Amino acid sequence: MSNCSGESNMSDVLKLAQKFNCFYLSGFRTSECKPFIVQGFQVGLIRPDVIKQLLSFPEVFHFNQDCVELNPAFRDYDTRSVKVDEVLKELKTKNVFMTLKGWRDECYEVKTQFDTPSLLKMDRSATCLFGIRNYGVTINGFVRHPEQGQCLWFQKRSASKQTWPGKWDSMVSGGLSVGHGIFETVYKEAMEEASVPDNLLKNLKSAGCVSFYFESERGLFPNTEFVFDLELPIDFIPVCSDAEVECFEILPITECLRKILSQDYKTTNAPVVLDFLVRHGVVTPENEPDYIKIIELLHVPLQTIYWHRNKIKENGFGANEIQGSQ
Amino acid sequence: MSNCSGESNMSDVLKLAQKFNCFYLSGFRTSECKPFIVQGFQVGLIRPDVIKQLLSFPEVFHFNQDCVELNPAFRDYDTRSVKVDEVLKELKTKNVFMTLKGWRDECYEVKTQFDTPSLLKMDRSATCLFGIRNYGVTINGFVRHPEQGQCLWFQKRSASKQTWPGKWDSMVSGGLSVGHGIFETVYKEAMEEASVPDNLLKNLKSAGCVSFYFESERGLFPNTEFVFDLELPIDFIPVCSDAEVECFEILPITECLRKILSQDYKTTNAPVVLDFLVRHGVVTPENEPDYIKIIELLHVPLQTIYWHRNKIKENGFGANEIQGSQ
Numbered sequence: 001m002s003n004c005s006g007e008s009n010m011s012d013v014l015k016l017a018q019k020f021n022c023f024y025l026s027g028f029r030t031s032e033c034k035p036f037i038v039q040g041f042q043v044g045l046i047r048p049d050v051i052k053q054l055l056s057f058p059e060v061f062h063f064n065q066d067c068v069e070l071n072p073a074f075r076d077y078d079t080r081s082v083k084v085d086e087v088l089k090e091l092k093t094k095n096v097f098m099t100l101k102g103w104r105d106e107c108y109e110v111k112t113q114f115d116t117p118s119l120l121k122m123d124r125s126a127t128c129l130f131g132i133r134n135y136g137v138t139i140n141g142f143v144r145h146p147e148q149g150q151c152l153w154f155q156k157r158s159a160s161k162q163t164w165p166g167k168w169d170s171m172v173s174g175g176l177s178v179g180h181g182i183f184e185t186v187y188k189e190a191m192e193e194a195s196v197p198d199n200l201l202k203n204l205k206s207a208g209c210v211s212f213y214f215e216s217e218r219g220l221f222p223n224t225e226f227v228f229d230l231e232l233p234i235d236f237i238p239v240c241s242d243a244e245v246e247c248f249e250i251l252p253i254t255e256c257l258r259k260i261l262s263q264d265y266k267t268t269n270a271p272v273v274l275d276f277l278v279r280h281g282v283v284t285p286e287n288e289p290d291y292i293k294i295i296e297l298l299h300v301p302l303q304t305i306y307w308h309r310n311k312i313k314e315n316g317f318g319a320n321e322i323q324g325s326q
Numbered sequence: 327m328s329n330c331s332g333e334s335n336m337s338d339v340l341k342l343a344q345k346f347n348c349f350y351l352s353g354f355r356t357s358e359c360k361p362f363i364v365q366g367f368q369v370g371l372i373r374p375d376v377i378k379q380l381l382s383f384p385e386v387f388h389f390n391q392d393c394v395e396l397n398p399a400f401r402d403y404d405t406r407s408v409k410v411d412e413v414l415k416e417l418k419t420k421n422v423f424m425t426l427k428g429w430r431d432e433c434y435e436v437k438t439q440f441d442t443p444s445l446l447k448m449d450r451s452a453t454c455l456f457g458i459r460n461y462g463v464t465i466n467g468f469v470r471h472p473e474q475g476q477c478l479w480f481q482k483r484s485a486s487k488q489t490w491p492g493k494w495d496s497m498v499s500g501g502l503s504v505g506h507g508i509f510e511t512v513y514k515e516a517m518e519e520a521s522v523p524d525n526l527l528k529n530l531k532s533a534g535c536v537s538f539y540f541e542s543e544r545g546l547f548p549n550t551e552f553v554f555d556l557e558l559p560i561d562f563i564p565v566c567s568d569a570e571v572e573c574f575e576i577l578p579i580t581e582c583l584r585k586i587l588s589q590d591y592k593t594t595n596a597p598v599v600l601d602f603l604v605r606h607g608v609v610t611p612e613n614e615p616d617y618i619k620i621i622e623l624l625h626v627p628l629q630t631i632y633w634h635r636n637k638i639k640e641n642g643f644g645a646n647e648i649q650g651s652q
Binding site: 113114115182183205206207208209211224226278279280281284285286289290291292293295296298299300301302303304 | 508630
């Protein structure tokens with residue numbers, strides 16, 4: 001079938017939406033990656049280069065043609081977490097995966113769905129090796145300026161950061177690590193990254209979430225970000241209380257699209273800003289020909305994307321036929 | 327595989343999101359419906375009861391095991407539109423489909439994608455027989471009340487309306503019919519349905535879109551609504567300038583969730599209000615356990631849902647593997 005979607009004429013914004021969904025739109029098609037199964041449930045996907053290394057640990061990972069399974073003899077959360085951690089630390093020593101050089105000593109939970117109990121925890125530098133779904137929070141810090149109109153704050157990440165050093169990012173963001181809830185994390189990060197005082201944080205408004213599936217040389221990133229809008233007074237200046245941030249900048253929202261399209265913007269933060277620009281009437285169906293496709297690509301079905309594969313194997317259904325069913 | 331998604335404990339809001347996506351989550355799984363092909367492109371899906379009637383028109387529709395195809399000898403927009411219209415008028419006379427009793431004399435465009443040229447036009451009462459994607463506009467008319475906080479206007483549809491008579495609905499909404507653009511339609515409907523004057527319409531803000539796939543006894547409804555927020559002064563009272571509306575009502579946004587969950591609310595408008603409640607911080611990850619799943623169900627991938635099926639046939643891919651690719 002010839003291309004009927006006008007691909008060659010696609011907008012820069014659609015290209016960006018395809019870039020932060022590069023795995024969803026290409027790698028996910030192939031059967032190169034194998035489902036990662038824990039206690040009978042798919043929780044991730046593993047690339048061939050990672051499988052090759054895991055083959056050295058047959059007492060921890062079991063392999064067959066269809067999937068990689070964590071040894072089902074590990075019956076509880078603590079055992080599973082310890083056994084996987086031992087493998088990861090050995091791989092870190094062997095120096096085979098660049099992502100493990102950024103070992104965090106901070107874990108993410110590994111779950112079937114966001115609201116189901118965790119099956120194990122894993123250092124956050126390692127989750128991309130297994131395609132584990134990550135969850136984070138982001139604050140769009142904005143100002144209503146009397147002359148410049150609505151303006152949005154950005155931070156430049158420190159050059160010493162393990163991931164995306166020196167790239168532009170949202171004013172505040174952070175991953176949901178073990179033991180920390182959504183609102184707890186967003187308050188903590190607002191304080192640490194931008195020194196937002198409590199009296200301003202009371203204006204924080206939950207505004208949705210974005211879901212996308214990115215891939216880089218480091219690994220696979222199925223990511224859902226909980227999005228918050230925070231209106232700030234025009235005289236507030238964010239200040240970082242640790243060494244994570246190089247500087248902050250504020251831009252009129254009409255200039256933000258250009259900002260996130262630039263090469264020095266963190267690709268995996270662009271969806272949050274794009275969603276902000278859609279919700280606040282900057283990107284509209286009048287000025288963006290690929291408006292609907294872009295909004296669909298801000299919300300790809302990550303909560304059901306793995307579950308399907310389990311069902312396919314069991315029932316022989318095509319995945320499109322149970323898309324989104326739960 | 328046992329259920330790991332906590333289905334029995336799902337929230338009322340998730341149940342609602344599944345209700346307005348009933349076809350996406352169930353009918354779409356089965357192969358009962360056949361793709362509807364025009365000029366080599368899938369533009370819809372046809373249920374078996376509809377196929378049975380179309381079999382009487384072999385000069386207009388061609389049938390094979392995989393699909394129903396509009397006679398490819400009809401080479402242009404006008405010919406295709408006229409030939410299909412003749413069939414539909416005969417079916418209307420035969421009285422076999424309830425939806426055709428509500429013949430509108432107003433057409434929708436039939437397209438492969440929202441931004442591709444139209445292949446034919448079809449009376450809007452008939453598009454659900456072919457699973458043609460529908461596009462509409464909706465205005466969330468809201469007020470910031472000094473005591474009651476943010477409040478949202480609703481309209482009660484007239485008891486004489488052909489679809490969803492007597493049900494509650496958004497303040498203003500309308501379908502994108504042939505010859506009318508998005509902004510043109512939203513201004514026209516704001517005037518006709520609620521008598522919003524021009525000086526208030528200047529506050530209209532584009533705020534995204536929602537996409538869902540509903541089915542009723544009338545047919546299939548893959549629907550994308552362009553969403554607009556309109557802040558109104560507290561003394562503005564909407565007035566309908568035709569007989570389409572029974573009355574209007576304003577509610578604090580904290581009461582709107584109860585409103586759209588009730589049986590007398592138009593199911594296919596609920597996604598727009600739910601999206602409003604998510605964007606405005608009423609439905610949050612703190613008070614809604616199925617938050618992510620619900621937001622994913624407000625944005626199902628309608629722009630790529632039909633294109634996949636074409637590719638499946640050609641390439642033998644599983645649909646999950648090309649999900650969202652364009």
